[in-house]
Amino acid sequence: MYNAPTNDMLFVMKELAGLDEIAALPGYEDATPETVQAVLGEASKLCGEVLAPLNAEGDRNPSRWDNGNVRATPGFAEAFRQFVSGGWQGVQHPQEYEGQGLPKLVATPCIEMLNASNLSFALCPLLTDGAIEALLTAGTEEQKRHYVPRLIAGDWTGTMNLTEPQAGSDLAAVRTRAEPQGDGTYKLFGTKIFITWGEHDMAANIVHLVLARTPDAPAGVKGISLFIVPKFLVNDDGSLGARNDVHCVSIEHKLGIKASPTAVLQFGDHGGAIGQLVGEENRGLEYMFIMMNAARFAVGMQGVAMSDRAYQKAAAYAKERVQSRPVDGSSKEAVTIIHHPDVRRMLSTMRALTEASRALAYVAAAQSDLARRHPDAQMRAMHEARYEYLVPIVKGWSTELSIDVTSLGVQVLGGMGFIEETGAAQFYRDARILPIYEGTTAIQANDLIGRKTLRDGGAAAKALIADIARTVAALGAQDGAPFKSMQNHLARGQQALASVVDYVLANAKTDPNAVFAGSVLYLKLAGIVLGGWQMARAMLASARLKSADPAFHGAKIATAQFYAEHVLPQAVALEAAIVSAKGDEGVLALSADQF
Amino acid sequence: MYNAPTNDMLFVMKELAGLDEIAALPGYEDATPETVQAVLGEASKLCGEVLAPLNAEGDRNPSRWDNGNVRATPGFAEAFRQFVSGGWQGVQHPQEYEGQGLPKLVATPCIEMLNASNLSFALCPLLTDGAIEALLTAGTEEQKRHYVPRLIAGDWTGTMNLTEPQAGSDLAAVRTRAEPQGDGTYKLFGTKIFITWGEHDMAANIVHLVLARTPDAPAGVKGISLFIVPKFLVNDDGSLGARNDVHCVSIEHKLGIKASPTAVLQFGDHGGAIGQLVGEENRGLEYMFIMMNAARFAVGMQGVAMSDRAYQKAAAYAKERVQSRPVDGSSKEAVTIIHHPDVRRMLSTMRALTEASRALAYVAAAQSDLARRHPDAQMRAMHEARYEYLVPIVKGWSTELSIDVTSLGVQVLGGMGFIEETGAAQFYRDARILPIYEGTTAIQANDLIGRKTLRDGGAAAKALIADIARTVAALGAQDGAPFKSMQNHLARGQQALASVVDYVLANAKTDPNAVFAGSVLYLKLAGIVLGGWQMARAMLASARLKSADPAFHGAKIATAQFYAEHVLPQAVALEAAIVSAKGDEGVLALSADQF
The missing domain is CATH 1.10.540.10 (Acyl-CoA dehydrogenase/oxidase, N-terminal domain)
Structure with a gap:
């Protein structure tokens, strides 16, 4: 359901x-x-x-x-x-x-x-x-x-071929070769792994986009080119020609997303897989990043999606399952478990995280639209920078959350959650890939620090932080405990984010190990605070709209308050961990042997 | 391995x-x-x-x-x-x-x-x-x-038969009947589910201990008795007699612990399963609690165990897998991933949580020994109270942690972690049952609040808090950043725990929904602070012993510092969430329909 x-x-x-x-x-x-x-x-x-x-x-x-x-x-x-x-x-x-x-x-x-x-x-x-x-x-x-x-x-489907056994997060290590044939085409030779839907029978052709090296390419990421390698060659009239020399030699046996075939593809075992260059030689990584940025945002949405699905199942179960009397003595009979405070807390956590991660992702999507279509070039650039800053957060934070949320989804179902037939366990298994593929959370966090924070001197981050301050001020104009609570916690979160951005800017060059030891924590902190900002904006909108649908908007305000009190305080804990790191202290000082 | x-x-x-x-x-x-x-x-x-x-x-x-x-x-x-x-x-x-x-x-x-x-x-x-x-x-x-x-x-093995389809966490709902036969035996009729190793071929007999109701038993938990129902009846000379009327009608298809059969047992479908009463009628729950307390502690150890196993695999992989150059520019070549700061952070988190939860559990075990064998009755009572306070924390906290730790174990392995053959995914799946069986974390937290905090007016909790204060003082006598850091964070954690215990004592009667909405958070807070206390004690011991084995004790001190800076700050966030709850505010005010 x-x-x-x-x-x-x-x-x-x-x-x-x-x-x-x-x-x-x-x-x-x-x-x-x-x-x-x-x-x-x-x-x-x-x-x-x-x-x-x-x-x-x-x-x-x-x-x-x-x-x-x-x-x-x-x-x-x-x-x-x-x-x-x-x-x-x-x-x-x-x-x-x-x-x-x-x-x-x-x-x-x-x-x-x-x-x-x-x-x-x-x-x-x-x-x-x-x-x-x-x-x-x-x-x-x-x-x-x-x-x-x-x-x-949908006559054909597409794939992304990046990973090789020795080249996972590190694309500099890609070895697949592409040899020019003199007729504008190339022949590719190599092994690609972890190719999602790399082989299947749902469409007539599969268009593989493949990273490979030409013979004279420089080492590292600056020597990677991008190729189109279709499963079946395509004739000029668009009809399918010969079977290309790319073959699926196996698929993986995985923890989750089992219906999605994860292929090992062998290129060129029978003379070479024919490919066409996309764009210019040696600029493949740049193009792949475009593809990856779109895919990373989409994987972030997968995190939101899995959280919502798990929430729906848990809420439905909690409204049906009768067990134990309420702790407040309001009934002598057992009640549905949604009346038990800890079940309520779990559902509220699931819901608050789902709503916050959804809101942040949709706001990011709008930035992308504004970046493409705003009539003012300066505004396009501003929105582009904002979108770019948000993508690793949407990807990293939403997917990390989805693990916690799907885990709570199992917990709400109790023993039944551990039984595969109920389906909660599938969400827990499926979600586990999300913080790994399309760049692990650490890769997102490196991007957040390197390309998205250091490169512009923190400008995009600081502009967002200034906007949060405006929302904090707007909360102050509202009466009532939920708004005061959000105001306090969001203000404190905003300060934590601001001080961590300053810490990153000040120390990344001089003490990179310490800063990068906190990279994922910075990403999570940014997600928590930016998500909290959206919850605060939702709360303000619901205050304005409340009379139109009191139950809907009342729930938005209550969920935002819950987020303020249960999620935002984590910002302070993350700040403490991040800024405590020093290059030569704590665990960073241990040798590998000490692990 | x-x-x-x-x-x-x-x-x-x-x-x-x-x-x-x-x-x-x-x-x-x-x-x-x-x-x-x-x-x-x-x-x-x-x-x-x-x-x-x-x-x-x-x-x-x-x-x-x-x-x-x-x-x-x-x-x-x-x-x-x-x-x-x-x-x-x-x-x-x-x-x-x-x-x-x-x-x-x-x-x-x-x-x-x-x-x-x-x-x-x-x-x-x-x-x-x-x-x-x-x-x-x-x-x-x-x-x-x-x-x-x-x-x-090991000629025979034992089981615990509590759960029925309508009676999971709520044993008051147990319906299995036990009819006295006039010869001192009873005949049992009913269905028990989730019976671990409830049927198997590893031993000649299985001794089921079963909760059931006699005909005149009062309703609720005060009408439950405990019975021995062996799979094969046992003759007076100890030899096996007739097959008893208890049969395994199916086993569950589960997320993890797949080798452990989880049986549905049918009692009495063929005339009645013959059972012997244990102890007195209607005192079954009391006896079962003895069994459960032992089992709960053991499940807490399962949490520690799974965390350690996942840590070992992740550390071994991180020392082998070569990927990417170091962020500090110290090598032009790719290095083993243990050199990357975020991998180091993940491993350190896994290790710190494993060591803290192990230390707390072993300290609790010693309390149990002292409670049994100390020559002084007053000391026995003191240690018993301390053990009783710690059992729900060891069970709840260690098992919740094991989910986070085994999840990090998958993350360290990246894409390979999601492939079943590497084994990291099995730990993640297996661990997921731990916060559910032998009483969910919420059940542990109810126990922590009801029987272990309110009943003695917070005496056991406050005695522990006073001991933590002594350790904080001892840290002050040490020089060096690791000790100062632990001193600050442990002192702050101890204050958080103290104020939450006061909050629970002050509000449990007047605002039970609010207090129980924070029950699991209180359990986690107690785990984090008491675990931090053990890490602090370990650090002090290692400072004393350091010269005997500098690598071993240096790692203990560094891991304790990491715990202080990465784990202990969460205490403050938990405190904020717990004390913010009010019975009529936030999500507790929503109706079930609003979920």
Whole structure:
């Protein structure tokens, strides 16, 4: 069972992410309130009725490898047909390549629903989105016309081929070779691992985007190029030609997302896999980063999605399961467990974290739209910087949270949560990949420090911190304990974030080990405080709108207060840990042997 | 691979838990330093060489149900023979029933090793220990002579039958009936679920200890009696008689501990399962609590054990896996990932939490020994109260931690952590049951508040808090940043714990919902501060002993400093969350419909 929380989504889109402003941008005129409502309604139907019921089946009956072929879970191929024929692969892609050209802000709730309903299934479109982004950015016009409409139509799907056995987080270690054939094509040789949906039977062709080195390429990341290597070669008229020399030699046996085949791909064992260069030689990593940035945001949404799905199951169970009398003596009979304070605390934690991470992600999506379409170049640059700052946080924080939230989801169900049939355990297993793939949390945190904080001298971070201060001031104008509580805790969180940003700026050069020992903690701190900022903004909006729907807005205010009192105080603890690090003290001083 | 950390264990036993004092108690004279060292050495061998290699096999090839019979994983029965023939089931049980009569403090590291090497296997002896405890406490002399030596010898194993479909955390809802037959025996009828090792082929008989109601029993927990219901009836000469009417109708398909069969047992479908009353009618819950207290402590040790096992795997991987250049520019080549600050932070977190939870548990075990054997009755009572206070914390905190630690264990391995073959994922799955069974964390927290804090007016808690203050003072006498840091953070943690205990005492009657909404947070806060106290004591001991082994003691001091700076600050965040709760505010004010 999955019910898309469309009211919550629309509230965030309108009140926090500025849907009206986005819809007023040139090119996004189609994103009228009616269209958006209709899009969310249709997505909700497809995800709830078609994809969610296949989720447990995918876990019980995963993708299977058979002599180089991979059969997807029964039902997946049909569901994929429905997905692509509904136009869902193209929601955010340009109309000139047969996409729908809607804002990222509108695509984002659709992506959340897709992932919440069926994480394994959703990975196939997610990777295809990444491939489309890379081609649109760096491909020739011919490559775009050749590939993008077919990817959007779902005739073909896309993959990202980065990892090799010796090159995981470290792409400098990529060894796959690409030898120019003199006719503009290349032959590729090498092994790629962890290729999501790298082989399957849901589409006629698979377009692999592959990182490899040309013969004279410099060492390290500056010698990596990006290639299109289709499973079947594509003739000039768009029809499929010969089978290319890329083969799936096995798929992995994984903790979760079992329906999503994770392939080991062998390139060139039979003479060479034919590939086309994308963009220029040696600029592959740059292009891949475009793809990865889109994918990283999407993986952040997977975190939000898994949290929401786990919350829905736990809340439903807590409203049904009768066990024990209430501690306040209000009943002599056993009650549903939602009446027990600790169950309430767990559900509230799940809900508060889900809402905060959703709000932050949607606000980030709106920044991306503004960065693309705002008429003022300076504003575009400002929004771009803000989006770039937020992407590693959305990816890292939302996915780390999803582990805690899905774990609480198991705990609410108690012994039944540990039994696979109830489904809570699947969410816990599935979510565990999220802080790992598309760059581990540490990789996101390195990005947050290196490219997103140090490079601009903390400008993007400080602009956000200044905005938080304005919200703190606005809270002060409201009466009532929830607002006072949020004001205090958000102010303290904002100070913690500000002092950590200063610490990072001051010490990254002189004491890099100490600063990077706190990198993930800085990322989490930023997530907690920026998420809290969104909860505070939600609370202010709900105070304004309360009379329209007292139950809905009352819950928003109460959830924000809970977040203020249970989540925001962690900011201070994180600050203490981060700023305590010194290069030659504590555990950083131990030798490897002492572990 | 599992290497028992015997040096760490001995350090904790001697320097923190007072092994010398325990060995001086009447009846524990056998626990000489030489004996203890030998016991740990032999346990380490058995666990490392026999049980650990079977752990992954148990996951791949779990116990299987076949027409009422359950076949354990191949190799388990042979390993169980080795375990019992080595005398390991009897380590802490009385010599008069053929146990070894060693202190709980000495049995505890053995239990840790057993669980770290193979959690599923270890559950069988764990439940047998519980059955032995219950029989020793409430059984007749005849019952003790009849059952205990056979359980210690491993001819038979024991189980605890509490849960029914409608009676999980709430034992008041138990419905299984026990009808007196007039000859001193009873016939039992009912269904029990979640019965660990409830059926198997590793021993000739299974002694079920079962909660049930006699016909005239009062409603609720005051009408529950405890019965011995053996799988095979036992003749007066100890030989096995007829098959009793208790049958395993299925076993569960679980997230983890797959080798441990979790049985649904049907009592009395063919005329009634013959049982013997243990102790008096209607006092079953009281006896079961004895069994549960022992089992809860043991489950806490399972948490420590899983944390240590996950740490060992992650540390080994981090020392082997080469990836990326160091952030401080100290090498132009990629290095083993243990050189990366965030990997170091993760490993240090895993290690610090493992060491703190181990130390707290061993200190609690020593309290149990002192409570049993101290010559002074007043001291016995004091140690008993301290042990009782610590049991829910050891159970709740160590097991909740084990989820975080095993999750970090997956993260250190990155993508390889998500692949089942590496084994890190199994620890993550296996550990997830620990905060659920033998009473969820919320049940532990209710116990901590109700029986362990309110009942004595906070006396046991305050005595511990006063002891922490003495350690804070002792830290002040040491020079050096690690000691100053610990002093500051421990002092602040101690204040947080003290103010939360006062809050609980002041508000539990007037605002129970608010207090119980913070119950689990209070338990975690107590764990963090009491664990920090042990880390501080370890640091002081290592300062004294440093010259004997600078690497070992230097690591203890550095790990304690890390704990002070990364873990103890969370106490303040927990305090803020706990004391903010008011009965009619925040999420406690929402209706169930608003979730």
